[in-house]
Amino acid sequence: MLKSKPLPSQERLNEVFKYDSETGYLIRKGQSGHAGCINKRGYWQVYCDGVLYYAHRLIWKMHYGDIPKGMTIDHISGDPSDNRLSNIRLARVEENNLNRKIYASNKSGYAGIFKSGNKFVASIGRGGVNHYLGRFDDIETAIAVREAAAMRLHGEFRRVH
Known part of the structure; x- marks a missing residue:
């Protein structure tokens, strides 16, 4: 530190x-x-x-x-x-x-979500470990799953977008 x-x-x-x-x-x-x-x-x-x-x-x-x-x-x-x-x-x-802004290179506009082929992949990091949350047909589902994981793992310090 x-x-x-x-x-x-x-x-x-x-x-x-x-x-x-x-x-x-x-x-x-x-x-x-x-x-x-x-x-x-x-x-x-x-x-x-x-x-x-x-x-x-x-x-x-x-x-x-x-x-x-x-x-x-x-x-x-x-x-x-x-x-x-x-x-x-x-x-x-x-x-x-945890509350940092998303990177400028992020194309989805949401932390931990990117497009792979015709699917949206959601993941989240905690303690230096990246957790795969799944592949989804639509971005809304990926966002909801990512937000639930962020709430559970990051609490009030979570950032979605």
């Missing part, structure tokens, strides 16, 4: 920033507009005391305190620029990885 840089204290963050709960933006006190910028991967980043941080980590600490060891912040919607409190949650790294 990657080691994250230590965050400023909760007190310091609340001295420097205010948080707009409607937009999810950090605003530097004494200024208007959001602080920071979006990086190539879509995450808001902001400087605090000369150090660059991910805004979602600062927002979490401002509102809830320290991020527990072994945990990270997950964007529920998969949109890394959406830092509203309703869209961020604590997750283990493995859970956060």
Whole structure:
């Protein structure tokens, strides 16, 4: 697991920033507009005391305190620029990885589903093991089977599309 840089204290963050709960933006006190910028991967980043941080980590600490060891912040919607409190949650790294967006090369538009000949194949991974779920005549059945497996194996961190 990657080691994250230590965050400023909760007190310091609340001295420097205010948080707009409607937009999810950090605003530097004494200024208007959001602080920071979006990086190539879509995450808001902001400087605090000369150090660059991910805004979602600062927002979490401002509102809830320290991020527990072994945990990270997950964007529920998969949109890394959406830092509203309703869209961020604590997750283990493995859970956060389950909520990744599907690859751009995915042609079906659904995680774990691809077309093979005139059939749709569904599969799901868990713990480094890929589980074959079957071949189906229509995509709707493949999606339903994949979603049921995702609910069972991944729970609230599942991603379908």
